[in-house]
Amino acid sequence: MRAHLVLAIAAVALVACSRSLLGRGEFGAFGEGGSGANGVGGGVPNGVGGGVPNGVGGGVPNGVGGGIPNGVGGGVPNGVGGGVPNGVGGGVPNGVGGGVPNGVGGGVPATEDCTNALDDDDDGKVDCEDPDCDAGFTCTPPPPTDWTGPVAFFEGPGSQAAPSCGSAYPFLLVDGVDGILAASASCPACTCGVPKGVACDIAQLRLYGADACMGGGGTLTIAANACIGFVSMTDPASAQWATALPGGGVCFPKASSPPVVPPIGWEQRARVCGGGSIGGGCGVNQCMPRPSENFGKTLCIAHSGEVACPAGPYTDRSVYFTAASDSRSCTNCDCGAPTGMVCTGKLALATDTGCTADVTTLTTVGQCVHLDPDPTPPPEPSAYKTLRSVVYTPGASQGGGCSSVPSVASGEATPIDPVTVCCAP
Ligand SMILES: [Ca+2]
Numbered sequence: 552m553r554a555h556l557v558l559a560i561a562a563v564a565l566v567a568c569s570r571s572l573l574g575r576g577e578f579g580a581f582g583e584g585g586s587g588a589n590g591v592g593g594g595v596p597n598g599v600g601g602g603v604p605n606g607v608g609g610g611v612p613n614g615v616g617g618g619i620p621n622g623v624g625g626g627v628p629n630g631v632g633g634g635v636p637n638g639v640g641g642g643v644p645n646g647v648g649g650g651v652p653n654g655v656g657g658g659v660p661a662t663e664d665c666t667n668a669l670d671d672d673d674d675g676k677v678d679c680e681d682p683d684c685d686a687g688f689t690c691t692p693p694p695p696t697d698w699t700g701p702v703a704f705f706e707g708p709g710s711q712a713a714p715s716c717g718s719a720y721p722f723l724l725v726d727g728v729d730g731i732l733a734a735s736a737s738c739p740a741c742t743c744g745v746p747k748g749v750a751c752d753i754a755q756l757r758l759y760g761a762d763a764c765m766g767g768g769g770t771l772t773i774a775a776n777a778c779i780g781f782v783s784m785t786d787p788a789s790a791q792w793a794t795a796l797p798g799g800g801v802c803f804p805k806a807s808s809p810p811v812v813p814p815i816g817w818e819q820r821a822r823v824c825g826g827g828s829i830g831g832g833c834g835v836n837q838c839m840p841r842p843s844e845n846f847g848k849t850l851c852i853a854h855s856g857e858v859a860c861p862a863g864p865y866t867d868r869s870v871y872f873t874a875a876s877d878s879r880s881c882t883n884c885d886c887g888a889p890t891g892m893v894c895t896g897k898l899a900l901a902t903d904t905g906c907t908a909d910v911t912t913l914t915t916v917g918q919c920v921h922l923d924p925d926p927t928p929p930p931e932p933s934a935y936k937t938l939r940s941v942v943y944t945p946g947a948s949q950g951g952g953c954s955s956v957p958s959v960a961s962g963e964a965t966p967i968d969p970v971t972v973c974c975a976p
């Protein structure tokens with residue numbers, strides 16, 4: 552309200568000045584007489600006389616009448632005319648003539664600067680002592696050792712941006728957050744390719760005493776790619792390729808997409824702004840600007856880490872974090888062991904021990920063959936022979952697959968690097 556009043560009065564002053572009230576101390580709002588508090592003459596700052604600073608009268612700073620600071624007319628500070636502060640003419644503040652602010656004459660321009668530990672308007676009150684500073688400034692204790700402040704402090708929902716620091720506390724010191732919102736990663740679907748590297752190293756041949764793979768017999772296990780001869784064997788009448796066992800191998804996993812890690816959100820947001828001017832008039836305390844409108848009404852101090860508030864007026868404690876550690880991801884897709892493969896190739900049966908005589912070839916697993924009697928049995932001590940050697944020549948493995956091991960969410964996001972803020976209640 553004070554500022555509005557002064558503006559209104561100044562507007563009147565301009566009208567009055569246009570009527571050439573040069574240097575006439577005709578009347579005074581806050582005083583009377585020809586001399587004033589801080590001056591002499593027809594223009595007294597904040598005082599008495601024609602020429603009242605911040606008032607109405609002759610030689611009025613920011614006012615109406617002769618001796619108007621910042622105006623035109625009689626006793627005008629910063630202007631021309633009678634009673635001109637910083638100027639020339641009658642009533643010059645800081646100068647010579649009638650109407651000098653802070654001096655002699657009508658027309659006083661000075662106002663209180665609340666940040667400089669000086670009494671700018673000569674009312675005997677420095678900075679926060681001066682009622683002129685009440686609206687925008689307040690006395691507050693300096694921060695304890697190792698604390699930063701006094702600072703302005705904003706708290707709000709994490710979904711909204713923090714306000715800019717503004718002019719009273721222009722420096723952004725900390726942007727903090729709390730209440731982490733971090734959903735797990737979305738993980739891909741996994742598939743497995745066909746088995747690779749399967750070895751067909753072993754075949755099994757079953758022997759039968761009767762035709763058509765009937766009757767008693769035995770089983771031979773045969774390593775691949777080598778002629779296996781048998782010195783002694785009951786002569787079989789038929790034989791069946793029983794198995795071709797696949798071994799080893801691996802399926803390579805494939806993920807449908809990379810993991811998707813959602814952004815981190817926060818339930819609360821805070822901002823700490825510093826750099827406020829430090830004025831006087833508060834004894835051992837400091838004259839500090841009040842926080843701007845979007846910030847908390849009281850001043851605060853800040854300290855890195857999670858610490859207790861110090862003794863003194865700053866007791867309302869908040870902790871916010873300034874970063875997050877985020878290890879969220881997905882486990883890798885994987886595959887189980889290959890199963891279901893079928894080995895191909897051929898089994899060659901011979902009546903000599905070198906895999907060359909009277910060869911009978913089996914080409915599929917399960918195939919049963921009749922073994923003819925050897926038409927030229929070797930002489931004694933060997934007897935009648937139908938099978939004395941076999942060689943397994945494997946082909947490629949076919950078919951089969953692996954079960955897939957799914958990709959699952961892993962890791963977590965946690966807030967780190969806290970800052971403690973303690974505010975005056
Ligand atoms: Ca001051």
Ligand SMILES: [Ca+2]
Nearest residue numbers: 670672676681
């Ligand atoms: Ca003052």
